[in-house]
Amino acid sequence: MITQEKYRSKVKKLLADGSVKMVIGYSPGSTADRRRPLFIRSFEEADQLVLDSNCIANLSGYLVTEGLLSDEKRVAIFLRPEGIRSLNILAAESQLNVDQIIIFGFDSIGREVNSLPGEHADEFSEFIGSIKENPPEKSREPLLYQLEQMNPQERFAFWKEEFSRCIKCYACRQSCPMCYCRRCVVDSNQPQWVNTSSHTLGNFEWNIVRAFHLAGRCVGCGNCDRSCPVNIPLRLINAKMSEEVLGSFNHFAGMSTTQEPVLASFKKEDSETFIL
Amino acid sequence: MTRILFSDKLDNCVTRWQSAGFTVIGPVTKDAFSSYTAVEHASDFDLGIVLPDRSLKELFFPQTEPMLRYTLKQQSINTEDFTPPSGKKLIFGVRPCDAAGLSIDDPLFGWDYKDEYWFQRRNNSVIVTIACTKADDFCLCTSLKLAPDSTTGSDILLRPLENNNGWHAEELTDRGREALLAIEEFLQEGSEPTAPMAVVPEMFDLDTCVAWLQNPENFESKFWKDISMRCIGCGSCTYLCPTCHCFDIQDEGDTYSGIRRKNWDSCSFALFTMHTSGHNPRSTQSARWRQRIMHKFNYFPGKFSVNSCSGCGRCSRQCPVDMGITETLQKISTLHS
Ligand code: SF4
Numbered sequence: 001m002i003t004q005e006k007y008r009s010k011v012k013k014l015l016a017d018g019s020v021k022m023v024i025g026y027s028p029g030s031t032a033d034r035r036r037p038l039f040i041r042s043f044e045e046a047d048q049l050v051l052d053s054n055c056i057a058n059l060s061g062y063l064v065t066e067g068l069l070s071d072e073k074r075v076a077i078f079l080r081p082e083g084i085r086s087l088n089i090l091a092a093e094s095q096l097n098v099d100q101i102i103i104f105g106f107d108s109i110g111r112e113v114n115s116l117p118g119e120h121a122d123e124f125s126e127f128i129g130s131i132k133e134n135p136p137e138k139s140r141e142p143l144l145y146q147l148e149q150m151n152p153q154e155r156f157a158f159w160k161e162e163f164s165r166c167i168k169c170y171a172c173r174q175s176c177p178m179c180y181c182r183r184c185v186v187d188s189n190q191p192q193w194v195n196t197s198s199h200t201l202g203n204f205e206w207n208i209v210r211a212f213h214l215a216g217r218c219v220g221c222g223n224c225d226r227s228c229p230v231n232i233p234l235r236l237i238n239a240k241m242s243e244e245v246l247g248s249f250n251h252f253a254g255m256s257t258t259q260e261p262v263l264a265s266f267k268k269e270d271s272e273t274f275i276l
Numbered sequence: 277m278t279r280i281l282f283s284d285k286l287d288n289c290v291t292r293w294q295s296a297g298f299t300v301i302g303p304v305t306k307d308a309f310s311s312y313t314a315v316e317h318a319s320d321f322d323l324g325i326v327l328p329d330r331s332l333k334e335l336f337f338p339q340t341e342p343m344l345r346y347t348l349k350q351q352s353i354n355t356e357d358f359t360p361p362s363g364k365k366l367i368f369g370v371r372p373c374d375a376a377g378l379s380i381d382d383p384l385f386g387w388d389y390k391d392e393y394w395f396q397r398r399n400n401s402v403i404v405t406i407a408c409t410k411a412d413d414f415c416l417c418t419s420l421k422l423a424p425d426s427t428t429g430s431d432i433l434l435r436p437l438e439n440n441n442g443w444h445a446e447e448l449t450d451r452g453r454e455a456l457l458a459i460e461e462f463l464q465e466g467s468e469p470t471a472p473m474a475v476v477p478e479m480f481d482l483d484t485c486v487a488w489l490q491n492p493e494n495f496e497s498k499f500w501k502d503i504s505m506r507c508i509g510c511g512s513c514t515y516l517c518p519t520c521h522c523f524d525i526q527d528e529g530d531t532y533s534g535i536r537r538k539n540w541d542s543c544s545f546a547l548f549t550m551h552t553s554g555h556n557p558r559s560t561q562s563a564r565w566r567q568r569i570m571h572k573f574n575y576f577p578g579k580f581s582v583n584s585c586s587g588c589g590r591c592s593r594q595c596p597v598d599m600g601i602t603e604t605l606q607k608i609s610t611l612h613s
């Protein structure tokens with residue numbers, strides 16, 4: 001186990017010797033359990049760093065902030081395993097140069113925080129492979145079993161009820177590290193592909209678009225689910241899509257920085273004779 | 277002598293109001309999520325929560341609302357208006373900050389154009405507010421010169437009794453008087469000790485903040501970038517806010533027929549100010565956060581003499597990156613003008 005103090009001095013060292021221009025981590029939040037994203041550029045900011053089991057949010061989305069990496073300087077970031085997987089996808093989809101990123105990998109069991117060995121994304125590939133082979137002992141959502149048992153009408157009714165609350169704030173999109181498009185399809189109005197209204201039809205359209213765009217890309221970090229202000233269980237949709245993609249294509253999202261995007265590539269042995 | 281409404285009579289009141297033609301609405305919790313929802317019985321209310329997750333504004337300004345239907349045939353264009361529903365509503369168990377939110381938005385919706393969707397609903401509604409005996413870490417009404425027992429925007433204010441078995445009823449408007457008249461037989465004359473109000477500490481000095489915001493030199497302050505670096509530009513602070521009122525008008529359909537709708541919109545979105553040319557005058561998230569704060573505490577009061585914030589704290593309570601009005605104004609109050 002590595003302490004917060006040691007991390008603070010590591011961060012200061014990186015800043016002092018010019019290895020990085022910024023470290024993205026966590027600071028205390030407005031309540032005892034809340035943690036906030038923190039952008040460390042100075043020693044004073046480094047002293048605000050906290051690392052504990054309440055540091056939940058996947059921060060990797062900040063790496064694609066417009067202009068952040070364009071000066072080719074390096075940035076360090078605190079990431080859980082899901083965060084490392086999403087970083088891999090960002091690299092594989094050519095959204096960033098992974099050599100500019102230094103990873104402080106960590107995980108937690110109960111209240112205890114463990115650091116993960118490695119620094120460059122490639123050093124974690126074996127570790128992520130082991131997660132694919134031996135998924136951690138966390139039981140599958142009971143609600144997923146219930147949803148599978150429903151007939152299509154019942155399932156439709158379930159989601160209709162859930163989506164009826166959607167207010168189209170797009171917090172799910174904004175908090176998702178995989179939703180990096182500068183202009184999302186729902187923001188396009190020439191033509192207007194997707195209704196902007198948050199009525200039932202518009203909400204279905206949005207959430208179906210989201211589900212498909214994340215199939216084979218979602219790493220299950222839970223950012224969307226936690227940020228939805230009306231408590232729609234978005235994680236269920238993504239978890240189910242991940243299982244489908246793993247079952248059909250043996251694809252586990254975010255294995256490496258060179259992994260091919262599963263729904264945007266074609267193999268001769270694919271059962272389909274066409275690409276959509 | 278004041279009048280007391282005892283809790284065990286509340287269901288009679290609900291029934292009486294319903295037979296007087298009101299849809300009775302109040303805080304309801306379902307799957308750990310609360311909103312102002314129509315009820316059948318008093319037992320459907322959840323009066324124990326600090327305040328509902330969703331604000332009151334959506335009963336007056338829904339997230340999406342049809343305005344007109346258009347059809348185009350050969351050379352003729354037909355339009356048909358959707359008028360707002362004319363039914364009467366009685367909203368019970370409103371929190372003072374939500375009630376104040378409505379009165380903050382009244383001048384906005386009635387300024388150069390009188391928004392009939394808003395005012396028809398306003399005129400057909402009775403707001404029965406319950407003063408707060410409990411608050412959480414995010415409540416900030418007192419910092420906005422309101423209080424857990426503010427009467428702003430309410431037709432009736434109920435003050436909880438110490439024994440938690442009813443409320444002192446105070447009528448504030450004609451509409452409030454009528455609603456109390458309808459349930460007169462269930463009210464009792466009397467005077468019982470009332471419960472102490474929630475303690476909501478003042479978190480910043482509003483006047484200091486406003487002075488800083490009004491100083492044009494601070495428009496380009498580095499402060500805006502620092503405070504909003506982590507904002508991800510989701511609009512949820514604006515959508516849950518009881519006073520944020522921006523909307524977009526959209527036509528849904530095709531050239532020949534469709535519906536024109538009024539949909540919520542948010543200054544947190546990049547698209548909000550995007551020009552057709554691709555130029556965006558608020559091109560960064562910090563410019564958008566600055567706009568939200570300036571609008572609420574500088575531009576809006578400049579025009580309507582009231583701040584566009586009632587201190588409900590929802591923006592801070594649910595922000596996915598733990599930002600919000602409180603942190604921003606707290607920091608501003610420590611800066612030198
Ligand atoms: S975060 Fe929730 S309410 Fe907002 S757009 Fe996504 S699903 Fe809808």
Ligand code: SF4
Pocket residue numbers: 326327371372373374408410411412414415416417418423424425474476587588589
């Ligand atoms: S902000 Fe004030 S009025 Fe609103 S719920 Fe909290 S204590 Fe009550």
Ligand code: SF4
Pocket residue numbers: 506507508509510511512513514544591594595596597598599600
């Ligand atoms: S302040 Fe928070 S809730 Fe508001 S847009 Fe930014 S991230 Fe979203």
Ligand code: SF4
Pocket residue numbers: 513516517518519520572584585586587588589590591592601
């Ligand atoms: S700005 Fe925040 S605290 Fe103020 S009324 Fe809106 S949601 Fe409530």
